[in-house]
Amino acid sequence: xxxxxxxxxxxxxxxxxxxxxxxxxxxxxxxxxxxxxxxxxxxxxxxxxxxxxxxxxxxxxxxxxxxxxxxxxxxxxxxxxxxxxxxxxxxxxxxxxxxxxxxxxxxxxxxxxxxxxxxxxxxxxxxxxxxxxxxxxxxxxx
Amino acid sequence: xxxxxxxxxxxxxxxxxxxxxxxxxxxxxxxxxxxxxxxxxxxxxxxxxxxxxxxxxxxxxxxxxxxxxxxxxxxxxxxxxxxxx
Numbered sequence: 126x127x128x129x130x131x132x133x134x135x136x137x138x139x140x141x142x143x144x145x146x147x148x149x150x151x152x153x154x155x156x157x158x159x160x161x162x163x164x165x166x167x168x169x170x171x172x173x174x175x176x177x178x179x180x181x182x183x184x185x186x187x188x189x190x191x192x193x194x195x196x197x198x199x200x201x202x203x204x205x206x207x208x209x210x211x212x213x214x215x216x217x218x219x220x221x222x223x224x225x226x227x228x229x230x231x232x233x234x235x236x237x238x239x240x241x242x243x244x245x246x247x248x249x250x251x252x253x254x255x256x257x258x259x260x261x262x263x264x265x266x267x
Numbered sequence: 268x269x270x271x272x273x274x275x276x277x278x279x280x281x282x283x284x285x286x287x288x289x290x291x292x293x294x295x296x297x298x299x300x301x302x303x304x305x306x307x308x309x310x311x312x313x314x315x316x317x318x319x320x321x322x323x324x325x326x327x328x329x330x331x332x333x334x335x336x337x338x339x340x341x342x343x344x345x346x347x348x349x350x351x352x
Contacts, residue, residue: 181297188295191348193341232300239299246294246340253337259327262335263276263342264283 132186132199136206139175143213146172150217150226162224169225172210173232179206180236187243193251200244207237277322283342286314287350290343315339 130138146168152161183203190196214230221227292307293299319335 177297180299184295184297188291188347189351193344196344235300243294249333250337250341253334254341256334258330258334258338261276262323262327262330263278263338264280265276 204240287343287346
């Protein structure tokens with residue numbers, strides 16, 4: 126199959142779902158929208174799936190990357206996606222404290238912290254490349 | 268010297284393989300919140316600390332723990348790429 130998607134495109138494809146969640150979250154409190162609560166709840170679950178899937182893709186790409194700068198870029202972009210979801214969810218969890226939004230907020234926060242930790246870690250690795258180590262510390266890698 | 272003739276280091280090839288397996292289980296885990304992920308990271312940190320304290324600190328006092336830890340991680344990445352599935 127020739128069809129493929131880059132990581133940026135994948136993250137971009139998920140962005141409108143954050144906006145859709147906000148839209149449905151605003152409808153939920155309107156009395157003339159009786160199905161809005163269920164639609165909002167479904168949309169929160171859709172975003173949860175996207176977040177988990179995107180994080181898994183980021184982890185897979187980071188494992189395959191042969192350049193530390195690329196690894197840093199992957200975690201930075203995934204962190205920005207988490208941040209966008211968090212900004213939206215921070216508003217929604219106040220408005221809908223008993224729905225699925227607070228739970229997804231906690232998940233997104235943990236994923237964002239995991240991205241940031243990996244991003245910081247790889248930046249440290251890049252900085253450490255400049256330090257010359259004594260010979261014989263590590264085995265030669267064939 | 269290993270069986271294939273490439274020189275070993277203070278940290279052996281087998282130890283890099285062991286560390287890489289742990290690194291794989293937390294750094295690239297799909298669920299960063301899972302207990303298994305946290306346990307793998309804790310085991311990795313303990314093993315790196317042990318290697319540093321027992322082999323590196325006395326022989327190479329100029330090498331900081333941070334530098335050693337970072338280089339171990341980089342070696343793990345290389346190992347995993349070369350021994351992918």
